[in-house]
Amino acid sequence: MGTVSKALGLLDILARTHAPKGLTGIAAAAGFDKSTTRRLLLELAANGYVVQDSDSRDYELGPALQVLGKAREERFPLYRTTQPFVRALAERIDETVHATEYGAGTLLSICIEHSTKANRVILDQGQKLPLHATASGIAFLAASTPAFVDSIARKSLPHFTATTPTSRHSLLRAVQEAAERGYSISNQSLEEGVSSVAAAICNQAGKPIGTIAIAVPTLRMTPKALVEFGALVRAAADDVSQHLAGRKPALRKAS
């Protein structure tokens, strides 16, 4: 692994919800030597990506990240565009809804609205979702080129639950079905007790750039709810795609 990736890995660790703050903890979480970790942190700090509290010596994410995040958002306002649709959908069905963007081989959660129910699915912002084991991933693949799908299907597919598609064949079938259906379904393929439906967001050229997904406790994913939610994510994803293409569609209902 390159040095740069190691440093960036440290940022990921610091971004976690219950991130370690001390040098020892960060080094342990990253699996690097204390010495290496410190050097990397200092270099990140010298560039404003990390701040070290001068008293406690704890490390924290730095202001440069906000600046860059804003710069990115300004050029490519995916969050700004998506967030209202995610929120509207979440409020309408009172279930957890989130949007993801593709990057670095996975889908990154960029926008989450949680259900207000006691029994709900909780997601972390920035969570990295594997393409083969989530509704979002399958939906993304269903909108991708066959070549890309194949490149993923050829890889070794990590096993998470009994229903994770880990074989080339089962993955291709799931993708195929999602493409025909218009939305993807995950029946606890990443985590026990969580079911999801998702649909891809596409850019003007028709290439998928991310997804919108609804995640609910499996016991609430009745066949009726499945169909209803499927139609709703599909509609929401299409609306966002339209917005990104510059058109401003009125709210629609189903596919």
Place this chain on the structure above:
Amino acid sequence: MGTVSKALGLLDILARTHAPKGLTGIAAAAGFDKSTTRRLLLELAANGYVVQDSDSRDYELGPALQVLGKAREERFPLYRTTQPFVRALAERIDETVHATEYGAGTLLSICIEHSTKANRVILDQGQKLPLHATASGIAFLAASTPAFVDSIARKSLPHFTATTPTSRHSLLRAVQEAAERGYSISNQSLEEGVSSVAAAICNQAGKPIGTIAIAVPTLRMTPKALVEFGALVRAAADDVSQHLAGRKPALRKAS
């Protein structure tokens, strides 16, 4: 320079308003070899910090930055806290107002509201302001420990205009005066024709973390305006400091 800093430098370049997008241009802007630049960009891309358009092969900032920026904002909501005050002040006086945060030895512009006048000062988000040559910098130093001020004053201070304080003595004097006055004044010390006043934002412990500044074309910075703007930035900075400390003060006027 370490490899990590080089890679992060590339991100800074890509964040610029008129950033080069091609490999050659980026390499030229960074002053690195094409080969090195490419390797770094690919590593950044593998981590989602950069995206390469598969058709045009141009490089752009990636989604990971938005995720990290949000994570930082969540832990330390300086932008969220400051922005309303900056906007209110900008609207009230119809001049360019911006907030900065200290990091990596400089002040980073994190929030800008521009004047609506034809002749106005334009600032870039993320701009790095030198501590010795800006009103923000002087205000920050005026709220810092003498030891810190001295460590800056001892460095070689780059020359920008005729009024840039480049000697240890002139810098210390400017800081001293700002401390007594309650706000700092920059008379074209960074750029000809731009005058500013600024005051420091401090955390609960009284340590400075950033600044608020008003930047106006020098010809509008009359003695009367100077005093008025000075009192206003000072009040705004104090209000933000109060907010950060958890208190929610009503709007005040002068120091």
Place this chain on the structure above:
DNA sequence: CTTTTTTGTTTCATTATATGAACCATCGGT
């Protein structure tokens, strides 16, 4: 269409940089 120029990509010997085990310093608790 062909030539020229520009831009992106790969290679590999050289060099610089990153690494981590061991060591030291500092702090907080008892």
Place this chain on the structure above:
DNA sequence: ACCGATGGTTCATATAATGAAACAAAAAAG
């Protein structure tokens, strides 16, 4: 004062970064 834990430092070694050159592929020019 002692102990354990944590942050910080050193330096010989291993590893990774570098950049000149060669190559490929696309634009631009003729």
